[in-house]
Amino acid sequence: MTRSFNPVYSGRPESIFPTMSKLARKVDAINLGQGFPDEDGPSEIRNIAAQAILEGPNQYVPVEGTPDLREAVARDNKRFYGLDIDPMTETLVVSGATEGLAAAFQGLLVPGDEAVLLAPFYESYAPQIEAAGGVLRIVDLEPPSWRLDADALEAAITEKTKLIVVNTPHNPLGKVMSMAELEIVADAARRHDLFVVCDEVYERLVFDGERHTPLMTLPGMRDRVLRIGSAGKTFSLTGFRIGYVTASAPLITAIMKAHTHLAYTSPGPLEAAVAAGLNLGDDYFDAFVADMQKKRDLLASGLAAAGLETMPCEGTYFITVDIRSVGGDDDVAFCKEITEKAKVAAVPISAFYHPSQTGAPRNYARFCFCKRPEVLEEASRRLKAYFTGA
Numbered sequence: 001m002t003r004s005f006n007p008v009y010s011g012r013p014e015s016i017f018p019t020m021s022k023l024a025r026k027v028d029a030i031n032l033g034q035g036f037p038d039e040d041g042p043s044e045i046r047n048i049a050a051q052a053i054l055e056g057p058n059q060y061v062p063v064e065g066t067p068d069l070r071e072a073v074a075r076d077n078k079r080f081y082g083l084d085i086d087p088m089t090e091t092l093v094v095s096g097a098t099e100g101l102a103a104a105f106q107g108l109l110v111p112g113d114e115a116v117l118l119a120p121f122y123e124s125y126a127p128q129i130e131a132a133g134g135v136l137r138i139v140d141l142e143p144p145s146w147r148l149d150a151d152a153l154e155a156a157i158t159e160k161t162k163l164i165v166v167n168t169p170h171n172p173l174g175k176v177m178s179m180a181e182l183e184i185v186a187d188a189a190r191r192h193d194l195f196v197v198c199d200e201v202y203e204r205l206v207f208d209g210e211r212h213t214p215l216m217t218l219p220g221m222r223d224r225v226l227r228i229g230s231a232g233k234t235f236s237l238t239g240f241r242i243g244y245v246t247a248s249a250p251l252i253t254a255i256m257k258a259h260t261h262l263a264y265t266s267p268g269p270l271e272a273a274v275a276a277g278l279n280l281g282d283d284y285f286d287a288f289v290a291d292m293q294k295k296r297d298l299l300a301s302g303l304a305a306a307g308l309e310t311m312p313c314e315g316t317y318f319i320t321v322d323i324r325s326v327g328g329d330d331d332v333a334f335c336k337e338i339t340e341k342a343k344v345a346a347v348p349i350s351a352f353y354h355p356s357q358t359g360a361p362r363n364y365a366r367f368c369f370c371k372r373p374e375v376l377e378e379a380s381r382r383l384k385a386y387f388t389g390a
């Protein structure tokens with residue numbers, strides 16, 4: 001064959017997550033690279049899934065998702081954010097947030113439309129937008145505050161801009177957007193008549209007594225924002241591949257049509273289980289965030305003891321370090337080195353920039369802390385021994 005492949009995908013390196021996970025397995029390192037919990041989510045949810053698989057039905061569910069789960073998503077919006085959502089027209093169940101994002105971009109963008117990303121950004125956005133024919137306009141968040149600058153956002157918006165992608169709490173930075181930053185986005189969206197794709201998969205993981213604020217709750221945002229959540233993150237069940245989108249009815253219809261031809265439906269038995277998950281009491285959600293906050297503090301102190309300077313982590317299950325604190329100046333080489341030699345894997349922050357952004361910072365690495373305390377302690381011991389000899 002002499003025909004070429006689609007360079008949007010074939011021209012990209014392999015995703016950093018499987019790359020680092022494979023290396024970690026090969027050298028038997030503790031994997032704090034790819035983000036996934038090492039303990040599965042609530043047994044009540046898994047029991048319902050098992051029961052639903054055994055008792056069925058196990059056939060196609062409605063394209064939009066099961067009524068039970070859509071009602072649970074609508075109730076969740078009311079319970080946590082006071083949003084009044086019509087379950088049957090304003091929610092959509094998707095096969096993980098990843099598929100929801102792809103459906104959103106395919107449903108909204110036509111070739112030549114511009115989409116604004118705030119860098120660093122989750123790695124799926126760029127190829128998904130480019131595969132839909134969208135043109136990226138990238139706004140860099142500047143370290144160490146990584147704060148969104150209103151003028152920088154404004155400068156990236158043109159006549160052709162159709163949407164902005166916002167991720168809060170933020171992977172990889174662990175940053176939660178302030179109200180002032182949300183207002184910058186809302187103001188730009190209102191003035192330029194833009195959609196905003198809000199990746200809120202870490203909505204239940206905001207620490208230190210703070211709460212997540214969806215951009216959708218700000219004035220004028222209800223009809224132009226779509227928010228995406230993930231059962232993978234909210235219930236530590238990343239393998240379930242169940243996500244959910246909340247948006248106004250016309251947006252949901254547009255995205256549902258793309259979803260129909262991407263995934264068609266998501267697994268019905270797992271949807272039943274996730275519906276039960278969303279209906280769990282405050283005790284689950286409170287314990288989940290408290291437990292993850294303890295893990296954050298445990299790893300942060302372990303990294304500090306190893307001489308690694310940590311950046312603030314307000315949400316998600318990721319913490320970023322400045323590798324210059326241990327003499328590093330190349331994040332990719334650093335992550336490879338600690339995986340192979342200290343036997344602890346992390347991921348380089350430069351992987352969260354577009355491949356064309358050759359000036360991306362190279363001095364940050366991300367560690368994932370959704371692991372059992374003894375695993376975090378052992379990782380900390382290994383890093384301390386490696387960097388300090390102690």
Ligand code: PMP
Binds near residue numbers: 095098171229242
């Ligand atoms: N967005 C962000 C910011 C993520 O970190 C992830 C996955 N870790 C996803 C989307 C994809 O979520 P899912 O596993 O539900 O597809």
Ligand code: GLN
Binds near residue numbers: 017036
């Ligand atoms: N989102 C997870 C992370 O940032 C990984 C998901 C994946 O491997 N696609 O680590």
